[in-house]
Amino acid sequence: MKPSPRPSVQKLAPYVPGRPIEEVEREYGITGAVKLASNENPLGPSPKGLAAAVAAAADVHLYPDGSGTLLRRALSARHDIPADQVVLGSGSCELIDICVRAFVDPGEEVVVPAGIFRMFPVAVGRAGGTFVEVPTGPGYRPDVHAMTRRVGPATKIVAIANPNNPTGAYSTKADLDQLFAALPGHVVVVVDEAYFEFACETPDYPDALDYVRAGRNVVVLRTFSKIYGLAGLRVGYAFASPEIAAAMNKVREPFNTTGIGQAAALAALDDAGHRERTKALVRQERPFLAAELARRGAVVNPSLGNFLLVELPIPFGPLEPEFARRGVILRPMGGWGFPLAFRVSVGTHAENLRFLQAFDELLAAGRLGLPAGAVSAAAG
Numbered sequence: 001m002k003p004s005p006r007p008s009v010q011k012l013a014p015y016v017p018g019r020p021i022e023e024v025e026r027e028y029g030i031t032g033a034v035k036l037a038s039n040e041n042p043l044g045p046s047p048k049g050l051a052a053a054v055a056a057a058a059d060v061h062l063y064p065d066g067s068g069t070l071l072r073r074a075l076s077a078r079h080d081i082p083a084d085q086v087v088l089g090s091g092s093c094e095l096i097d098i099c100v101r102a103f104v105d106p107g108e109e110v111v112v113p114a115g116i117f118r119m120f121p122v123a124v125g126r127a128g129g130t131f132v133e134v135p136t137g138p139g140y141r142p143d144v145h146a147m148t149r150r151v152g153p154a155t156k157i158v159a160i161a162n163p164n165n166p167t168g169a170y171s172t173k174a175d176l177d178q179l180f181a182a183l184p185g186h187v188v189v190v191v192d193e194a195y196f197e198f199a200c201e202t203p204d205y206p207d208a209l210d211y212v213r214a215g216r217n218v219v220v221l222r223t224f225s226k227i228y229g230l231a232g233l234r235v236g237y238a239f240a241s242p243e244i245a246a247a248m249n250k251v252r253e254p255f256n257t258t259g260i261g262q263a264a265a266l267a268a269l270d271d272a273g274h275r276e277r278t279k280a281l282v283r284q285e286r287p288f289l290a291a292e293l294a295r296r297g298a299v300v301n302p303s304l305g306n307f308l309l310v311e312l313p314i315p316f317g318p319l320e321p322e323f324a325r326r327g328v329i330l331r332p333m334g335g336w337g338f339p340l341a342f343r344v345s346v347g348t349h350a351e352n353l354r355f356l357q358a359f360d361e362l363l364a365a366g367r368l369g370l371p372a373g374a375v376s377a378a379a380g
């Protein structure tokens, strides 16, 4: 007799994170590798956040404020939504899990656009729920009509990542308005806005907090991991209706964010300089990277995030170690349903050039399934 995990756990495909720099450097005996695999902030942490984290370290013998009062209050004031509608999480990853655990029993459904961020199937699988992926439209844009049609009595959550990771595709304000208008009252809509700050200047990109303010059945997820550069401290936040927030608070761990994380996040909120520098870098480097890849013959999906989904004519899986041994860590997307694709985060200009150099070496060696002549065209 062997111990056997729950059947839903046995079936579960775990979330596979990007490879750490140290591991890649050790494996290939290299130094100075660049990680463009996890959509982190290329400028590092918010300096104000970092200073606050260091100061808060003096208090690590104390349990943190379990409800993150100061941070929730600051988020509430900034967004004009009552503090009892703000829930903190150990990253927005945990908040995805908390939403699913709060609403989905075994056999109940979560309806999403195909190719949604992979924490969603993991969370639904853990809960024993049924994960329903609805085919997307051109450019991987969610098809809200098809999603609405797929909703039934067993559907508890409809989730959209806006923009989505890895596709970079987004739903417009008209899309979300239609979704909210069409859904029955028993459905909770989760809008994951991890990349909100990179997307919000796009004219028809919606701010889902408007649906919270309008009293809809909605959870909006945001994070300090991306624009604020605090991924390692694990602080995400959700805005939800009071009833949904109360349910989420019941299932979350009492101390799910640390005192260091809360202090850093609070200080980072006021670091407009770092936020604007990060936005400006991505605004400049994302089109640069996309254009350079496109003229080498790769297919780049338009993205509102700080990353690009890039498709080659051949499977990317075997190429991942080739980039890694050249000191460039990318994310293969085979396990996410895109076998020909990799995801590259927008780095600093120097990091992006380093990536393009590795790309060109492999292109010239005929390894990428693309015409090698594109290298000389690119050099011109």
Ligand SMILES: Cc1ncc(COP(=O)(O)O)c(C=O)c1O
Pocket (backbone or CB within 6 Å): 038, 039, 090, 091, 092, 093, 094, 117, 161, 163, 164, 165, 192, 194, 222, 223, 224, 225, 231, 234, 235, 236
């Ligand atoms: C769409 C999306 N949602 C959520 C997350 C999770 O971020 P975190 O848990 O660091 O807040 C990510 C991270 O890459 C993401 O891409």
